[in-house]
Amino acid sequence: MNKPQTNSITRRRLLGSAAVLLGAAAFAPKAAFAADKIKVAGIYTVPVEQQWVSRIHKAAETAQARGDIEYTFTENVSNTDYARVMREYAESGNTLIIGEVFGAEQEAREVAADYPNVAFLMGSSFKQDAALPNFSVFDNYIQDAAYLSGIIAGAMTKSGNIGMVGGFPIPEVNRLMHAFMAGAAEMNPDIKFQVSFIGSWFDPPKAKETAFAMIENGADLLYAERFGVSDAAQEKGVLAIGNVIDTQADYPDTVVASAIWHFEPTLDAAIAAVQAGNFTADDYGKYSFMAEGGSSLAPLGTFEGKVPEAAMKLVMEKEAAIKDGSFSVTINDEEPKSS
CATH class of the missing domain: 3.40.50.2300 (Response regulator)
Known part of the structure; x- marks a missing residue:
């Protein structure tokens, strides 16, 4: 399986120790996902220490520690390289891919269209598109x-x-x-x-x-x-x-x-949707509200x-x-x- 190439200085990848989830696709029936860990990949254009991305990264690490996901990530990905990294993570068996596509909106959505059985949850300045049911958006509505x-x-x-x-x-x-x-x-x-x-x-x-x-x-x-x-x-x-x-x-x-x-409410809602087999195009921005x-x-x-x-x-x-x-x-x- 192909995985994004990682520069030892500018990119890091955290690999979980759990076994790879085999066979099931992102949108399988709910029963198939009842207690399964899902593979999640994060793609970030800045270091994970940066304020905004650090909150996504922290939430993913929390979900991994809880046993819900197996998490890997790549940081410092340029906008011009973003689509390639998305494809490689999709090809390597990840069920949910998270990140931020503010500088690669069109390219990211084109990649998502090629992998309908992979769920994408991306920070975006634009809204979801019903014609692309596996691509959801979020933003920090704080x-x-x-x-x-x-x-x-x-x-x-x-x-x-x-x-x-x-x-x-x-x-x-x-x-x-x-x-x-x-x-x-x-x-x-x-x-x-x-x-x-x-x-x-x-x-x-x-x-x-x-x-x-x-x-x-x-x-x-x-x-x-x-x-x-x-x-x-x-x-x-x-x-x-x-x-x-x-x-x-x-x-x-x-x-x-x-x-x-x-970011925990946002990510947890997406994980639950993937596990239930009902992930679809949606705006997850609402989960950043104080009431949520x-x-x-x-x-x-x-x-x-x-x-x-x-x-x-x-x-x-x-x-x-x-x-x-x-x-x-x-x-x-x-x-x-x-x-």
Whole structure:
């Protein structure tokens, strides 16, 4: 069986010790999959340490430890090489393939069409297509938690000037920035935002330099959508709000709060669908909503008790309303602009 070639420096593959699932196809009758482990492959265009991908990787490792899947992955796959790696994983007996195809949308869907008995669950800026029943999409719809973190940011900035550094102005980034900005405006409608995109998913030095420029331009709090921003905040003695992962322990005097993405509900739903034989084209983005357990506000850690009481009261009220469905955070996928 062919498997993706792995460069010892830039690519790693985690191989489970369980026996290979033989014979059954992804869409066999439910009874055939009752207690079987399924083979899952992850394909990532960045290192698994990167915020967004790390959450997918963590969820897959959790499912493997639980005994539900046998997991392997390849990281640092270029967009031009993505389709080839997809094909090789499909050929090597994987039942479910997960990853992110933001830069290879058309090619990825063409590959999926050639392997109708393999389930594909891919991060995408586009929606599912009923004509391609084995290709489902997801995205990190963690606007709920981003909104709550914005409330805290609005209460903590003294200058009323917040810097926001993102990777690319695509929907999955834009919606989080808009939600954060809306939360901050709850505390201070006159806050000014500096918004910039670095054109990369993983370039900490560039993100850091962009953040330095914002600090020089008056920002005393930064929205760290990318790695490198919190480093700049720490060096300059300003505050930061994290995104997707919790870095408070790494920046105890800098990161006040973080909006956390939990990919487990998304992946677990896909695994269950494959095992039941009813995986079909769907939008799994809903599993990232706070009400589904797909996002949360990280513990404040060293900033516990340091955020103004009025802000924390509003956070608790809004969080309860989000969870009971009486309040919905607006999803705005348009590119945010500086004030």
